[in-house]
Amino acid sequence: MRAIGIDGGGSHTRFVLYDEESGILNGFYIEIPGNYHLLGLERLKKVFKEGLKKVAEDHHFDVLGAGLSGVDRPYDIGLISEIFRDLGIEDVVISNDAVAALWGAVGGIGVLMVAGTGSIVIGRNAEGNVCRAGGWGYMFEEYCGGFWLVKRGTMAILDFKDGLGPPTTLEEEMLDFLGIKDTEGIIYNYYSDFSKSKISSAARVVLREAEKGDEVSRNIVKEGIDGALKMISVVANRCNFGEYFTFSYTGGIFNSKYFLKEMKGAFKRTFPNASFVKPRFDADVGAAMMAIDWRRNNRGKIIWDV
Amino acid sequence: MRAIGIDGGGSHTRFVLYDEESGILNGFYIEIPGNYHLLGLERLKKVFKEGLKKVAEDHHFDVLGAGLSGVDRPYDIGLISEIFRDLGIEDVVISNDAVAALWGAVGGIGVLMVAGTGSIVIGRNAEGNVCRAGGWGYMFEEYCGGFWLVKRGTMAILDFKDGLGPPTTLEEEMLDFLGIKDTEGIIYNYYSDFSKSKISSAARVVLREAEKGDEVSRNIVKEGIDGALKMISVVANRCNFGEYFTFSYTGGIFNSKYFLKEMKGAFKRTFPNASFVKPRFDADVGAAMMAIDWRRNNRGKIIWDV
Numbered sequence: 196m197r198a199i200g201i202d203g204g205g206s207h208t209r210f211v212l213y214d215e216e217s218g219i220l221n222g223f224y225i226e227i228p229g230n231y232h233l234l235g236l237e238r239l240k241k242v243f244k245e246g247l248k249k250v251a252e253d254h255h256f257d258v259l260g261a262g263l264s265g266v267d268r269p270y271d272i273g274l275i276s277e278i279f280r281d282l283g284i285e286d287v288v289i290s291n292d293a294v295a296a297l298w299g300a301v302g303g304i305g306v307l308m309v310a311g312t313g314s315i316v317i318g319r320n321a322e323g324n325v326c327r328a329g330g331w332g333y334m335f336e337e338y339c340g341g342f343w344l345v346k347r348g349t350m351a352i353l354d355f356k357d358g359l360g361p362p363t364t365l366e367e368e369m370l371d372f373l374g375i376k377d378t379e380g381i382i383y384n385y386y387s388d389f390s391k392s393k394i395s396s397a398a399r400v401v402l403r404e405a406e407k408g409d410e411v412s413r414n415i416v417k418e419g420i421d422g423a424l425k426m427i428s429v430v431a432n433r434c435n436f437g438e439y440f441t442f443s444y445t446g447g448i449f450n451s452k453y454f455l456k457e458m459k460g461a462f463k464r465t466f467p468n469a470s471f472v473k474p475r476f477d478a479d480v481g482a483a484m485m486a487i488d489w490r491r492n493n494r495g496k497i498i499w500d501v
Numbered sequence: 502m503r504a505i506g507i508d509g510g511g512s513h514t515r516f517v518l519y520d521e522e523s524g525i526l527n528g529f530y531i532e533i534p535g536n537y538h539l540l541g542l543e544r545l546k547k548v549f550k551e552g553l554k555k556v557a558e559d560h561h562f563d564v565l566g567a568g569l570s571g572v573d574r575p576y577d578i579g580l581i582s583e584i585f586r587d588l589g590i591e592d593v594v595i596s597n598d599a600v601a602a603l604w605g606a607v608g609g610i611g612v613l614m615v616a617g618t619g620s621i622v623i624g625r626n627a628e629g630n631v632c633r634a635g636g637w638g639y640m641f642e643e644y645c646g647g648f649w650l651v652k653r654g655t656m657a658i659l660d661f662k663d664g665l666g667p668p669t670t671l672e673e674e675m676l677d678f679l680g681i682k683d684t685e686g687i688i689y690n691y692y693s694d695f696s697k698s699k700i701s702s703a704a705r706v707v708l709r710e711a712e713k714g715d716e717v718s719r720n721i722v723k724e725g726i727d728g729a730l731k732m733i734s735v736v737a738n739r740c741n742f743g744e745y746f747t748f749s750y751t752g753g754i755f756n757s758k759y760f761l762k763e764m765k766g767a768f769k770r771t772f773p774n775a776s777f778v779k780p781r782f783d784a785d786v787g788a789a790m791m792a793i794d795w796r797r798n799n800r801g802k803i804i805w806d807v
Contacts, residue, residue, distance in 0.1 A: 268685075328663040334691040335656055350641055357634040358735040379574075385640040429664040 200483030203229015260486025262295020299481025506789030509535015566792025568601020605787025644728030
């Protein structure tokens with residue numbers, strides 16, 4: 196079977212034409228978000244139209260799968276379905292991008308942690324049940340997300356300033372990275388001059404200082420991993436996986452070799468019988484795999500039941 | 502000596518004409534913020550002009566003190582000084598509203614905790630040194646602030662939903678108070694429909710459920726008070742108070758008898774030799790007292806060195 200897969204992230208959209216037998220036949224990448232909250236429905240439709248033309252103009256496909264950030268409710272799915280209907284495509288499976296990433300990483304059954312700007316853990320079992328933990332956005336405890344790491348780092352800097360915590364090399368390094376003169380200035384990043392992505396980008400500083408041995412940064416990473424392991428445990432339980440399950444990951448934070456090593460070590464200590472695997476495919480291929488599975492087994496069932 | 506005191510909060514401005522011997526001679530209250538970030542300098546000048554007319558038209562005064570929210574840096578003080586200069590007033594002391602509140606509550610020497618939407622602890626010793634802990638805004642750990650209590654309550658609701666924490670009566674009560682149908686809906690309050698004051702207003706729900714015995718809410722209040730006590734300890738140390746110091750409080754959270762009782766109990770256990778006193782005067786009178794002290798002892802010295 197042959198499917199189009201779409202991965203719509205917060206800053207880019209990826210299209211792929213995927214064949215069960217032959218693998219990836221065609222791909223297209225565009226630096227425009229695939230999130231209708233950010234883009235609006237009309238502009239998203241144009242992006243879809245362009246991408247479909249690029250990857251599928253001269254090809255037949257059986258079904259289309261789209262994993263889109265900002266798609267969380269049946270209402271969202273309804274809006275997106277309409278866009279595809281307008282483009283003449285009826286056989287569509289729409290899910291959150293995390294679900295598509297799980298399909299890509301572990302082939303649809305297992306547990307996935309996403310740690311980019313935010314974080315979420317999701318799982319899907321053989322019965323097709325999907326469940327999640329976390330992913331409530333930057334205001335809450337998105338353990339190991341970039342924003343979370345930097346917010347915790349900023350708190351550590353403020354705690355030292357207030358006399359509530361120990362000194363940390365984070366202070367100088369973070370100010371330097373963000374191009375800020377004094378500690379008070381860092382606060383403005385969170386209020387009058389708020390930029391979620393700018394703040395998140397400093398996660399590499401926290402990870403680097405932790406790697407270099409700064410105790411405060413190490414404790415932040417440790418706290419993040421502890422929180423993540425709790426989320427993984429909850430999700431694995433809800434999927435009734437028992438102790439034998441497959442875990443994988445995606446998102447920019449895992450690009451840090453230090454973080455990946457720490458995470459893997461802690462994971463193996465906590466879940467000695469589970470597998471910690473490198474993601475097999477990206478979310479675009481995952482979206483295509485999800486669509487093929489749906490076409491074959493679950494036709495008519497909405498895939499997103501997180 | 503006779504002084505005008507101004508308390509400029511986030512939602513109101515208070516004027517008072519205060520005489521050292523006779524006390525309050527005249528007062529004026531207006532439901533307009535005394536914060537130039539919210540109001541702009543021109544409108545703030547009009548508010549000041551009106552207030553001065555109301556409280557001081559037929560009265561002589563020696564000095565003016567203003568405690569204003571949003572005034573944190575020498576730059577802010579410069580801007581506000583200019584407004585008063587334009588209004589023909591040169592003998593002015595300008596501080597953050599928390600400093601004026603400390604003057605009102607304990608007469609200028611001691612430790613004060615403010616717990617309204619946010620929270621901060623400040624102290625001032627006999628040498629005139631002022632120091633602080635906290636007060637970094639709603640993104641950080643403003644222990645016992647209204648926003649903090651509700652954010653923690655929301656996290657507890659989400660933790661239960663994620664399977665990470667125990668059930669709590671907060672879920673039903675908070676949704677009911679905020680007029681929200683489901684738990685996911687509560688998230689929108691923090692993002693697309695963000696209102697700091699709306700969120701903070703639900704602090705009464707957290708305090709009420711704690712009072713009624715909900716363990717989750719009690720733990721939130723306990724965690725807040727533990728954090729506050731650490732801030733108080735740090736500030737008292739920095740002021741070199743030793744164990745004998747005077748502590749007072751202000752802000753809407755202390756209107757809860759339950760919270761006040763819990764806070765007082767924990768305070769007395771932690772600082773058995775310190776005094777926990779009811780605030781004597783509000784920040785408007787505090788601003789006047791601060792100005793009189795400055796005129797008498799510290800003329801030419803900027804009072805705000807937090």
